[in-house]
Amino acid sequence: MIVIIDYGLGNLGSVKNTLDKLGVDSMISKSRKDIEKADALILPGVGSAKQGMKNLKERGLDKILINEIKKGKPFLGICLGMQLLFSESKEGSVRCLNIIKGKVKQFNGKSLKVPQIGWNTVEQKTENKLFKNIPKNSSFYFVNSYYCLPNDKSVIVGETEYEINYCSVLLKNNITATQFHPEKSGQIGLQFIKNWIKKI
Template sequence: MIGIIDYGRGNLRSVEKALAATGFEAEILTDPAALPRVGGLILPGVGAFADAMAALRQLGWVEPLVNYARSGAPFLGICLGMQVLFELGEEHGAHEGLGLLPGRVVKFPPGRKIPHMGWNTVHWERDNNLVQGIPAESWFYFVHSFYVSTPDESVVVGRSEYGVAFPALVGRGNIWGTQFHPEKSSRWGLKILENFGRRVEKSVHLSGN
């Protein structure tokens, strides 16, 4: 079972339906106490970094999410859900994120229409379980005004470009994030979610749950 976190900042049903299309069952979670019963977790998100972190804190999700990610269980952040995996967001001032990956979330430089909205290609920087079976330079759907800047290039799995090259898919160990929306990205977006679901299956099998 894959859990989808409901903190009032994500397209929950779209993610749930996309997972179902790949053959994986999901449950929308409104209470951190439900975390032990899911084998993998998705943190979706739309909107502002500060608002998302405030909602996660108010609803008691921050510490349980950090502990869950550090337990080794598969964890995927989508769009804003990817951005809050990092240490700091610079939208409307500096705000702490979950701190699971190194880096900060910064605004696109002037010169392009903001937000970056629509289809764009992603270049794979390195092999990763999440991109198995997906060709280089595949197209994915983006909607965002800020992007991740990280000092650790080893976490960057895929990169896209919109006036500046930016991380489109990140990953370290059991933690991944997509700046694009896989649930809105047709065939290859569904493949991302399928690959994540298979990692959840493998993790649950190895843990004996």
């Protein structure tokens, strides 16, 4: 059972629809019991970092999440769900979960429009099962004004160019995170989620 964490934000329904399509058992929940029992967790994301952290804390989900991830439970963070893993975000200058050391910064918008909205390519930095049956430089769907800067560059497995090259796929032990929305990236996105599920 995969639990999609309900923190009052994000396109929970889209993520659930995708897992249903793949025939994977999942539920949307905010209960500690469900989260602790789950085989894997997904933290989806559409929203602002400030509101996201506020909602996680109000529901006591921040501590539960940190705990479960530390215990080694497979975790997928999507978009804001990736950014919230970091130490801090410039979006509302907020302290985040601090599971991945680093910062979340805003695009400067000097040469390109902000937010980045649309399909952009992901450069696969390493051979990884996450990219099985995904052609090199495939496009995924992005909607973001902020991007992640991990201190430890070795966690970067996918990079995308928008103003700069930034981390669009992160992998660290049991943690997978994407800046793009695999649940909204058509067949390629479905394949990505399928690969993640196979790994866990």
